[in-house]
Amino acid sequence: MGRVGAAGAKENTAHQQVHGGTELTTTRTPRHHTTGDDFLPWLIPGTALLVATAFLGAWLGGTLGAALSGAGWNPPPFSLETMSALVQEGPAAVWPTASTGAVTAGMGTVFGGTLALLITLTLLVRRRSARPTGLAGRRELSGLLPKGAATRARQLRPSLAKSGRLAPDDTGNLLGNLEPGGPELRSSYEDVELDLMAPRAGKSTGIAVPRVLRARGSVLLTSNKADVYSVTRAERERAGRVWTFDPQGIAHTPRTLWWDMLADAATIEGARRLAGHFVGAVNDDASKRDFWISAAQNTLTALFHAANRGGRQVGEVLGWLADPADRTPIDLLRDAGMSALADQLQGTVQGAVETRDGIYETARQCVACLLDPTIAAWVSPDAALPQFLPERHALSCDTLYLLSKDGGGSAAGVIAACADSVLRAGVVAAERMGGRLDPPMTAVLDEAANVCRISDLPDLYSHFGSRGINVVTLLQSYRQGTRVWGEAGMDALWGAATIKLLGAGLDDADFVEKVSRLVGEHDVSTVSYSRGKDGRSRSTSYRLERILPADRIRALPKGTALLLATGVKPALVRLRPWYAEPGADRIATAAQAEVKAITARAAEAIAR
Numbered sequence: 001m002g003r004v005g006a007a008g009a010k011e012n013t014a015h016q017q018v019h020g021g022t023e024l025t026t027t028r029t030p031r032h033h034t035t036g037d038d039f040l041p042w043l044i045p046g047t048a049l050l051v052a053t054a055f056l057g058a059w060l061g062g063t064l065g066a067a068l069s070g071a072g073w074n075p076p077p078f079s080l081e082t083m084s085a086l087v088q089e090g091p092a093a094v095w096p097t098a099s100t101g102a103v104t105a106g107m108g109t110v111f112g113g114t115l116a117l118l119i120t121l122t123l124l125v126r127r128r129s130a131r132p133t134g135l136a137g138r139r140e141l142s143g144l145l146p147k148g149a150a151t152r153a154r155q156l157r158p159s160l161a162k163s164g165r166l167a168p169d170d171t172g173n174l175l176g177n178l179e180p181g182g183p184e185l186r187s188s189y190e191d192v193e194l195d196l197m198a199p200r201a202g203k204s205t206g207i208a209v210p211r212v213l214r215a216r217g218s219v220l221l222t223s224n225k226a227d228v229y230s231v232t233r234a235e236r237e238r239a240g241r242v243w244t245f246d247p248q249g250i251a252h253t254p255r256t257l258w259w260d261m262l263a264d265a266a267t268i269e270g271a272r273r274l275a276g277h278f279v280g281a282v283n284d285d286a287s288k289r290d291f292w293i294s295a296a297q298n299t300l301t302a303l304f305h306a307a308n309r310g311g312r313q314v315g316e317v318l319g320w321l322a323d324p325a326d327r328t329p330i331d332l333l334r335d336a337g338m339s340a341l342a343d344q345l346q347g348t349v350q351g352a353v354e355t356r357d358g359i360y361e362t363a364r365q366c367v368a369c370l371l372d373p374t375i376a377a378w379v380s381p382d383a384a385l386p387q388f389l390p391e392r393h394a395l396s397c398d399t400l401y402l403l404s405k406d407g408g409g410s411a412a413g414v415i416a417a418c419a420d421s422v423l424r425a426g427v428v429a430a431e432r433m434g435g436r437l438d439p440p441m442t443a444v445l446d447e448a449a450n451v452c453r454i455s456d457l458p459d460l461y462s463h464f465g466s467r468g469i470n471v472v473t474l475l476q477s478y479r480q481g482t483r484v485w486g487e488a489g490m491d492a493l494w495g496a497a498t499i500k501l502l503g504a505g506l507d508d509a510d511f512v513e514k515v516s517r518l519v520g521e522h523d524v525s526t527v528s529y530s531r532g533k534d535g536r537s538r539s540t541s542y543r544l545e546r547i548l549p550a551d552r553i554r555a556l557p558k559g560t561a562l563l564l565a566t567g568v569k570p571a572l573v574r575l576r577p578w579y580a581e582p583g584a585d586r587i588a589t590a591a592q593a594e595v596k597a598i599t600a601r602a603a604e605a606i607a608r
Helices: 036-071 080-089 100-130 146-156 203-214 227-239 261-266 268-282 291-310 314-322 328-335 339-349 353-366 373-377 412-432 457-466 478-496 509-519 550-554 584-607
Strands: 012-018 021-027 173-178 184-187 193-196 219-223 242-245 399-403 441-445 469-475 499-502 521-532 535-546 560-565 571-574
Touching: 036 080, 036 100, 146 184, 173 203, 173 560, 193 478, 203 219, 203 227, 203 441, 203 469, 219 227, 219 412, 227 242, 227 399, 227 584, 261 268, 261 291, 261 314, 261 412, 268 291, 268 353, 268 412, 291 314, 291 328, 291 339, 291 353, 314 328, 314 353, 314 373, 328 339, 339 353, 399 412, 412 441, 412 457, 412 469, 457 469, 457 478, 469 478, 509 535, 509 550, 509 560
Parallel strands: 193 469, 193 499, 219 399, 219 441, 242 399, 441 469
Antiparallel strands: 012 021, 021 535, 173 184, 173 571, 499 560, 521 535, 560 571
16 A cells, blocks of 8 residues: 655555556545544434434324324424423324324324335345446346347347237247346347256256247257156147157156157268267267267168168167178168268178177167167157157147156167257258248257257257257256267357356356356455554555356355356346246146146056
8 A cells, every 4th residue: 555645745546466456556645534533523413313303204294194184284383392292291282183093193104104215225225236246237238128139039030020019928038037126138039048057956947947938939848857848738738739759758648649760861961960869878978989989870870871761660770780791771772872881881791790799789789779669669650640740840839848868778869869850950941931930949958968969069059049949958067068068069069159047056166267257357446544654544445356256156046047148248137937927826737737647647657
């Protein structure tokens, strides 16, 4: 801190570097340091002002009470004599013609109203001060406020251009309310979202369920639990048809559809993508593939494409894998004019026995879930059931629930393949509509790292947004994403997401520190006093501090989230869970009925 020289010296300013940031120190002319004795002269006038204020409230309340009781408006003199009479003899001495009860009630009303006003103002000030300095406010978030969201929606959706007042859910996806006590914030339908929250931090109640309930077009949901399904199924039936793909009995729903998995293998690219989903389901890190994984994907690509071109089914593909010497897939590829692919498959079959067996065994492990006839039935033709067609779903208001367990034996490969098929069908439909789907498609990839490992999802993310496909990927942590897509892939997904919500319980120290740096720093002033031979002086210093230190980000309360939107300062939002919204009673009743039905089906399945 600067020192003050002789009395009357001019104010001077000094700069110095502190803790990597800039500290600005301002030293003022000597001034007397305030002590407790300095307040004594103010004690008497302060007490007088307090007494006068209390008397004013009693005088006004009593007069109002007397007037309302029928005694008329007849205020007594506002004087010391009146105050003395009120204190010594009570209200009857001041308002003799009025009811004492009415006068007292009037006083209580005035004092109560004043107290309520003071409490309200205090709460408003505290709520405004609750938002850390440096975070975004209404001005910075104007594009996400209702007016800005409506303007953006009219630009993105031609069907709304000439509409009158828009329903809130037509303008964008609800993110939550700006903290503290701010308006609701909505992202646009060209935004793509990445949400990171710990378990039981509000992912389902505050994000997944509201997104499904509020969707205007078709919906795709992946999950390894039946919670979102049970809450939203009845409501989504009011919007369109509900398709439930539940090969492992998460919700114990009977099979009411079939999906032609091999239809996506009509091209080599489609066959490679299909094979990649099964490989990704058993490979922990898409960025670390050894020889066996890559060779297995090549073999599955050839077999899937051969089955498609030859009109064969999943069971025959499993048979080819069980018997590498079977030349049927090679012949089918040659008949289809795919000589190069046939030669490659033949080379694998005719290679060293150890190598061939290793490749085929790896491929068998990748599609092991299809060995379960219950799972295979969902992706095999069934004339008795309707066929799910992704291209029709993209243009509808229907809902597709893709449910699967995670871990060993899961149908995650099938789930990822179906989700990818729907998303790519949406892209094709958008291109035919002139660029964007209208109404947009909503894809909620809950537990994406466990049951929906689309290997190139980071590369496709921004492309989906430009096509009117609003994708929301839900992860428990940043590290969970790196295990699936690798460091580079997760960084790409983070960069492609235009909306990021970071909720409670993020315990990755490196990641939280990175977020803290992204939120930034702000100036904090500190006033200090020093004593010298010429008197006392006051100094004001400024230093840079983190807006949100890492420990505060980790300790975000449940139900709140840090919002990182492209081109906007970070903001703090409060999620709006579905059970706190209008109509929640009806939805809760339907959800309870659905849970009972799931429980009954589960008991029946166990009994069988």
